[in-house]
Amino acid sequence: MKVIKEKHPLLMRWTHWVNFPILTIMIWSGMLIYWANDEYSITLFGHTFVRFFPDWYYNLLHIPARLAEGMAFHFLFMWFFTLNGILYILYTIISGEWRQLLPQKKSFKEAWLVLLHDLHIRKTAPPQNKYNAAQRIAYTAIIVMGIGSVITGLAIYKPVQFYYLTWICGGYHLARIFHFALTIGYVLFFVIHIVQVILAGWGNFRSVISGFEVINEQPKPVIENTNEGEEAEKD
């Protein structure tokens, strides 16, 4: 029998979907700013593996020579990014959702098992609640990264007024590098996130819009069974 099971509270769906376009705009306007001094690359032992960014990439996205425009967008949408993040964090704390989200002691060990399962190396995944161990780590890390972006952002935005933030980040120069690296982190997160969402299927995706999952539950026997979830193999 089909049963509606509540999964994602309205506020978590709201902040998730609001964040998506805002973060997109922040990354885009951030690139307009970064272009003006695009000095970062991944270089090991004298060999440059990736240069951020190649000219064809800039031209494709119409990035060049839009620094002032980028700053104007970045310094407006930073408000929405920050406020939306604060709203999400407050909600998870007040509602108790944080219990589903924060990694537990066992999460770090279990995350490997989840990974092996997802890569089809292991057959079974560890039992989980709303989120599995790898999700707990990922969804907590992304919030920490968000806080990191706000702090490193403020550290390079107002390094004199918020000198203590700049100091925490290891100085102005390093803060800009962290701010950039975090953005690369979002992009990597996004890629994995999208793959996982596709693999998880429609029901999972729908639940992030409508809030509920549809699960098939066996009809309950008249006598309450204490372990109702596990009655499949009783032949």
Added chain:
Amino acid sequence: MKEKKPKKIKKELTIEQKIKRRNFISFTVFGAFAASAFGGWKWLYNSPEEVTGITGGARAPLRRALNKTELFFRRLAFNESHLVKTYPRSMAAKVIRHNTDIGSEGKLPPEKWKLQVKKRSGEVLQISLDEIMALPKTEITYDFKCVEGWDQIQHWAGVKFIDFIEHFKLHDEAKLDYVGMETPDKQYYVGIDMPSALHPQTLLAYQMNDVLLNGNHGQPLRLIIPVKYGIKNLKRIGTITFSNTRPRDYWAEQGYDYYSGL
């Protein structure tokens, strides 16, 4: 007056109907929000450019936001006792990075140059480099920050702007809200809010790395204002004015924030 209404007996929806209904509602709302967000973005992206005045080149709503945000942070955090971090002299770059010299190309012999300070009374002070160099000298080694994103630890020396105000008795002028500075040929110009101008680390600099400024760096006298991005550090000062309205500013006319404070 309260009367208990008899509860309406509704036929309970089947589970399939409930699922359909909730899906319909949530996807409709989601679609409506997504469409209006996209519409809002289109509106902002295509919004008209501001009318060029003291500032220009930005989309009108973004300029408003930029000004408001900057004022918010100034009121929240600006404090003249917040000093820019300084470094040991030995950490200063030997070759100081050079970006542009709009308004300060080539060489200007110091003997052919006088700093003009326009006082409130209408009087114009003509000040020679020697007079400025006779004032107490202040040195600073700090991390110069360009709006483009690069930074470099540099060593500069000159007279503190606040000492300059003191010496030339510009106290009345210093009560106004802004200082305007322009190159002798008027090609480059900046407007500085008074609190930043009077910041104890703001210098009228004539030396870098212990030698007189060269042509690339705004000889004979330039502004070094560590609480601002490089774009405000005017090279080769020709005139200084004071006002209660924002003086014209080269980069603010091209879409950059007027205050450009750090």
